[in-house]
Amino acid sequence: MAKHRASQSGETDFDDATTALADVSGDYAVDAAHTRIGFRARHAMVTTVRGTFGEFEGTAHLDVANPAASRVELRIDAGSLDTGQPDRDAHLRSADFLDVEQFPEITFVSTAVEQVDDDEYTVTGDVTIKGQTREVSIDFTLTGSALDPFGNTRVGFEGALALKRSQWGLVWNAALETGGVLVSDKVQLEFDVSVIKQV
Numbered sequence: 001m002a003k004h005r006a007s008q009s010g011e012t013d014f015d016d017a018t019t020a021l022a023d024v025s026g027d028y029a030v031d032a033a034h035t036r037i038g039f040r041a042r043h044a045m046v047t048t049v050r051g052t053f054g055e056f057e058g059t060a061h062l063d064v065a066n067p068a069a070s071r072v073e074l075r076i077d078a079g080s081l082d083t084g085q086p087d088r089d090a091h092l093r094s095a096d097f098l099d100v101e102q103f104p105e106i107t108f109v110s111t112a113v114e115q116v117d118d119d120e121y122t123v124t125g126d127v128t129i130k131g132q133t134r135e136v137s138i139d140f141t142l143t144g145s146a147l148d149p150f151g152n153t154r155v156g157f158e159g160a161l162a163l164k165r166s167q168w169g170l171v172w173n174a175a176l177e178t179g180g181v182l183v184s185d186k187v188q189l190e191f192d193v194s195v196i197k198q199v
Helices: 086-093
Strands: 026-030 036-043 047-053 056-062 071-077 105-115 120-129 132-147 153-164 183-197
Touching: 047 086, 056 183
Parallel strands: none
Antiparallel strands: 026 056, 026 183, 036 047, 036 183, 056 071, 071 105, 105 120, 120 132, 132 153, 153 183
16 A cells, blocks of 8 residues: 655545556656646745646656666756746746746756665656756655556656755845845755556
8 A cells, every 4th residue: 555645734634545556667658737846945934935837748667676777757847837926936937046048947867766665766866957967866655556547557656855946056045134035045846746658
């Protein structure tokens, strides 16, 4: 049975995920309609601003017998970010932050996959943001697998990555009169991913 993460917001847990398929090896494409790539950062040292990227595509090769042979690639349209506030989104797209006119994509290409536990994996790879590439490791949980009503083999993963945006050249900030800064250096990326097996 797939493991569950405790709700951090007090919400009721979802129904148990299904792990109906013993061998999910094969080539997959990210199902953008059922995948969420989100981010969050602290604002003014008092609250958390959340957003999502609306446009992305990705592929994965899963190898159950030899997880180290698995691999992942993800391409995100940096300009598709949405925090629900147009002026803030425009600022995040500007040269102060992502500079999407010069650097339209954020990419991740895996270089290693390690199975840590039954449903837990660590995926190491290169993240490129604003033209700068750095290695990161992301912990993923296999949340389930199933054959859907349309004959698609689906596999789900959840993961999160905390990074310092300044390491990718996103250094804009403003000091607060009471101390601290307007936007946290630490940003959390969140992945709720559904992939469909390619035939």
